[in-house]
Amino acid sequence: MVTNLPIQLDATCNGFQHLTLLVDDLALSKELNLNESSWNDNPKDFYNFIAFKVKNFFDIKLDESQAGKLVLSPEDKESYKKLARLEIYRVLIKKAVMTIPYNVSTSSIIEYIKENFYKQRNPNFYEISNTDTANKKYFLQL
Numbered sequence: 001m002v003t004n005l006p007i008q009l010d011a012t013c014n015g016f017q018h019l020t021l022l023v024d025d026l027a028l029s030k031e032l033n034l035n036e037s038s039w040n041d042n043p044k045d046f047y048n049f050i051a052f053k054v055k056n057f058f059d060i061k062l063d064e065s066q067a068g069k070l071v072l073s074p075e076d077k078e079s080y081k082k083l084a085r086l087e088i089y090r091v092l093i094k095k096a097v098m099t100i101p102y103n104v105s106t107s108s109i110i111e112y113i114k115e116n117f118y119k120q121r122n123p124n125f126y127e128i129s130n131t132d133t134a135n136k137k138y139f140l141q142l
Contacts (some may be wrong), residue, residue: 013046015101047090050097058084092116 013032020028029035031049062080064070072080096104096112 013098015098016046019101045090047094047097051088051090051093054093055084055086055088
C-alpha cells in the first residue's frame with residue numbers, strides 16, 4: 001500500500017511512536033507526544049514515564065504481597081524491597097528502553113542498565129578506553 005499522506009512526528013522515541021500508531025494505542029500515544037498540542041504545551045518525557053512505571057511496578061508487587069494477593073518467597077520479597085528503594089532515573093533506563101522497538105536482546109538491555117546504573121551511582125568514575133580489550137569498560141576514579 002502506498003500513501004501520499006504527510007506524517008508529522010517529533011521523533012520522541014521514534015520506534016515507540018511508530019509502534020503506538022500501528023496498534024492505535026491512544027493512551028500511550030499521549031505519552032509519546034502524538035496528541036494534538038500547541039506551542040504552549042510542555043512535551044511529555046517518555047523515559048520519565050517509563051521510569052515511574054518501573055518504580056511503581058515494584059511498589060505494587062510489594063503491596064500485593066502484603067495484602068496476600070501475591071505469594072513471594074523471602075528472597076523475592078527482599079529483592080522487590082531493594083528494587084523499590086532504587087532511584088530510577090531517566091538516564092538509567094533510556095538506552096535500554098529506546099532500543100526495545102529495534103529488537104535488542106534481553107542481555108543487551110541488562111548491560112545498558114548495569115552500565116548506566118554504575119555511572120549514576122558513582123559520579124566520580126569516568127570511563128576510559130582500552131584498545132587491547134574489545135567490549136570491556138574500565139572506570140577511573142578521580
